[in-house]
Amino acid sequence: MAQVTDARVGDYLDDKLQSLADLESLDSLLLSVRNQQSLLKSQLESAQKELKEAKQESVRHGTTLNASVKAFNKEQADIDRQLMLITQSDTSDEAAQKFEASMDKLNKLSVAKEYVRLLQDVDTLSDDCISHLGSSDADALESYSRIRKLLSELEDLQVTAEGAAPHLVDHTKSKTLYLREQLEKAYSRQFEDILKEISWPNPDGAVSESQHERFARAVSKLLELQLPELEKQEKLNDGSRAVEPLVLFPFKVMIKPLELGFRYHFEGDRPTNRLERPEFFLSHVTERILAKYIDFVEHYVQPVLLEKFRGTDLALNYAYIDSCSAFITSLLPMVRNKIYSVLPQVLKQPPLLSHLIHEVTKFDTELRNEWQYDGGSRGLVWHGLAYEVLSKDDVFVQWLKVEKDFALSRYQEIVDASDSFDLDFDSLGAGKTKPSKAAIRVNDLLEATTDNYKELVSFSQKLRFLIDIQIAIFDLFHERLTEALGAYISRTSTIGRTSREEQAKLQGIEGLERLGRVFGSADYLERAMRDWNDDVFFLEMWSELQHRASLGASNAIVAGNLTIAQVAARTSSTINNDEGDQAQYEEGALFDETAAAYMRLRTRTESIMTDLLTNNVRQALGPYSRINPWASLSPASTQANDGPLPPNAELDGLMQSLRSLLSYLVRAVGTAPLRRLAKQTLQAMETVIFDQVILGHSFSGAGTAQLAADNSALLGLVSKYLDAGTIDIGLGRLSQAIRLLSIPIKASKAPEESEDDAENPADVGLFEVGKRLFEGSGEDAKKLLDDLGLDRLSVGEARKILAKRVELGS
Incomplete structure (x- = not known):
């Protein structure tokens, strides 16, 4: 140990005294070491003192603990001796087991005592309630409230105790229900007595001032009795699901005579009880009950409801706080029972089932819109009685089949009618494509179908109607139009089994009329579907469909048993968008796929119409293109002086064909397609x-005059049917070519006059034009054409045209 210490001292000195200069700080170093030594010594003394005190405290604690242990052992021994004496046991373990068994018995006895006490309390409260009934309704109601509160506490404890006292809970519940029935009967009798005094249900009856307080008190007592049930029911009404409201006790009493009258009229063999006329009992409710008694209800019952429910959660439920809604709620069970009583019979008769559903839907809509009934569900639309009926078993499936069969039979009648594919020229105004009568009737049929289901609440049911009936009929009619177009193509093809005369008819106005019927029908229904896509009803359906589709994959169920992929195939492919592209969602619509099919059919038909028209024109121009009187040098001045030249006889066929074709097109197709067809x-x-006449022959002055006369005749004819812009697009190049070809040999003005004439600076003769056009540069030739107003012709075309003048060739 001394060696280790000496080594540490040596290391310390080596560290501090490394040079002679460090010896000068030796005194301060010794002082620092002494200070550290003193500090360490004081700390050591303090630690020794604390250790001594801790040892002393440990000794004291051990002594105290030993004394406590001895005292505990002594007490334990006394207890064991006493327990063995009490239980007459030989050992303490045996005595403890016997003592625990005794304590269990005591606990059970205590529980039984409390059980009996609760039974006595229940019976006491029940007896108090019955005894006060009729003499002190307030005390009776207080006793009922206490026993109901006790039942609520027992039910909560029963759950915690895992069903430990079922008989006690059942007994208390039965007593509570019995008291409720007795109180309801008593309070209802009191209210009925007051109603009899005011001659209820006489709509002209009124509550006098002396009766008013009794009336309000009777209503208030019934509401007070029902209040716990209402509050319990309202806790379920959190907006996440539809919760049917309870019928308020006062209204249950008030509708008894009304229900008797309803049953009198609509049960048994009364003439008003007709299976085929459900609107009788439905209108009876709205017109003979609601409209008749609503003033009385709002005047006398509404103030009591406000006073009773204001400031509570029930005030947020219109089925309780609003007297009109509460009145409707009380009438619905009566209507519901009547509907279900006739339902088994109408299910066997499809027309009656359809009529019943339509009338019940109309009844629901009237309650929602005219009477503002919301069914008491916060933030949710009242489903209505129609939804209840259609959700029962397979009623909706049967109804859908009935509606589909009716729609298909009506569709078949439409397409089988003799005039079905005649165009209705009076259906739309000028400038609109005229549809066939079949297209109009099909559209009317499908609009009526929309009216049948647009008031349904269930999205799945509405989507089934849309796909199974409306889009299905659209598809059927599309197939019919496609078949008609295919039949035309087949009959006009080279391998078609038709005679030459029949082929000629099909290539003329008769064929155009056939195509016009397909074109008009497709165009009309396509536009109808585009309009439907913007309708509020279908926009809401599309929005809901988008929302549901965004929640699952393409094989997920979106409505009923339909997957997203199945719905997308029938409506719009944009909903089958796994990447969730919002832009695609916004561009889509319910009738996208069907409207696109009709658009393709319309476009294809228009293309075939264009081919028919152009082929017809080419064939009619055949004789005209083969004649060659154009190079004759005989002067035309004499003919010109006699008046305008008549057109060539070879144009008669073209003129006649154009007259019939254009007159039909102007009546049958709209402005835009007319311009497209006319242009082609x-x-x-x-x-x-241009190619076969002008560029195929040589022309003299007389020939150009005749050509100009022919062109004028054609322009005069088409101008009767087409606007100037369309004519200019279609024949502008030809007219300019004829103007160039018809330039006179000599200018009508001297050159100096022409230069001074700012309005017509290009009044030049044939040879001068030929010289500038053939010998001048391209830029000079282009300027010449611009000056002559021949902007539709290129320089090359102009040279080819002018080269056909025989005068220049000579």
Whole structure:
């Protein structure tokens, strides 16, 4: 130990005294060491003192603990001796077991005593309630409230105790129910007496001032009796599900005579009880009961409801706080029983089932909209009686089948009618594509179908109607139109088994009329579906469908037994969007797929109509393109002086064909498709005349005059049916080509006059135009064409055209 200490001292000195200069600080170093030594010594003394005190305290604690142990052992021994004497046992363990058994018996006796005490309390409260009934209703109600509170506490304890006292709870519940029935009967009799005094249900009856206090007190007592049940029921009404409200006791009393009258009229063999006329008993409720007695209810019952429920959770429920809603709630069981009583019979007769559902739906809608009834469900739409009926067993499936069969039979009648595919030219105004009568009737049928189910509450049921009936009929009619188009194509094809005469008819106005019927029908229903997509009802359905689709994968059930993929295939592919692209959702709509199919059919039909028109024009221009009188050098001045030149006889066929085709198109198709069809037709005519007549022959001045006369005749004809813009697009190039070809040999003005004439600076002769066009640069030739107002012609085309003048060739 000394060696270790010496080594540490040596290390310390080596560290502190490393040079001669460090010896000068030796005094301060010794002083620091002495201070540290003193501090360590004082700390050691303090630690020794604390250790001594701790040892002394440990000794004292041990002595006290030993004394406590000895005292405990002594007491334990005394207890064991006393316990063995009491239980007459030989050992303490045997005595403890016997003592515990005795204590268990005492506990059971205590529980039995409390059990009996509770039974006595229940019987006492029950007897008090019955004894006060009729003499002191307030005390009777107080006793009932106490026993009901006791029942509530017992039920809560029963759950905690895992059903330890079922008989006590059942006995208390039976007593409570019995008291409730007795109080309800007594209070109801009191209220009935007052109602008789005011001649209820006479709508002209009134509560006098002397009766008013009794009336209000009778209503108030019935509400007070029912208040615990109302509060318990309202706790379930948290907005997450529909909770049917209870019928308030005062209204239960008030509707008794009304229900008797209802049963008198609508039960048995009364003439008003007709199975095929459910609107009789439904309108009886709204017109003969609600409308008749609502003033009395709001005047006399409403103030009591406000006084009783104001400031409580019940005030948030219109079925309790609003007298009109409470009155309706009390009438619904009567209506519900009547509906269910006739339901088995109408299920066997499809027309009656359809009529019943329509009338019940109308009844529900009237209660919601006109009477503002919400069923007492916070934030939820009242489902209505129709929803209850349709949710029962397979009633909805049967009703859907009835409606679908009716819609399909009506559809078949529409398409089988002799005039079904005639265009209705009076259905829409000028400039609109005219639909067939079948398309209009199908649209009316499907709109009526919408009216049948738009008031349903269930989204699944509405979606089934949409897909199984409306879209299905749209698809059937699309197939019919597609078949009609296919039949036309087949009959006009080269392999079609039709005669040449029949083919000619199908390539003319008769074929155009056939195509016009398909085109008009497809266009009308496509636009109808686009309009439906913007309808509020279908927008709400689309929004709900989007929401449901966003919650699951494509194979998830979105409504009923329909998956997202199945619904997307029939409505819009945008809902089958696994990536959740909101932009795609916003672009979609319910009738996307069906409307797109009709659009494709319309586009295809329009294309075939275009082919028919252009082919017709080309064939009609055949004789005209083969004649060659254009190079004749005979002067045309004499003919011109006699008046305008008549068109060539070879144009008669074209003129007649254009007249019939355009007159039909103007009546049958709208402005936009008319312009598209006319543009293609005129451009086909322009191409034939330009390529085969102008560029295919040489022209003299007389020939160009005749060509101009022919063109004027054509322009005069088409201008009767088409606007100037369409004509210019279709025949503008041809007209400019003829103007260029018809330039006179000599200018009508001298060159100096032409230069001074700012309005017509390009009044030049044929040879000068030819010189500038053929010998000048491309820019000069282009400027010349611009000056002549021939902007539709290229320089190359202009040179080809002007080269056809025989004068230039000579």
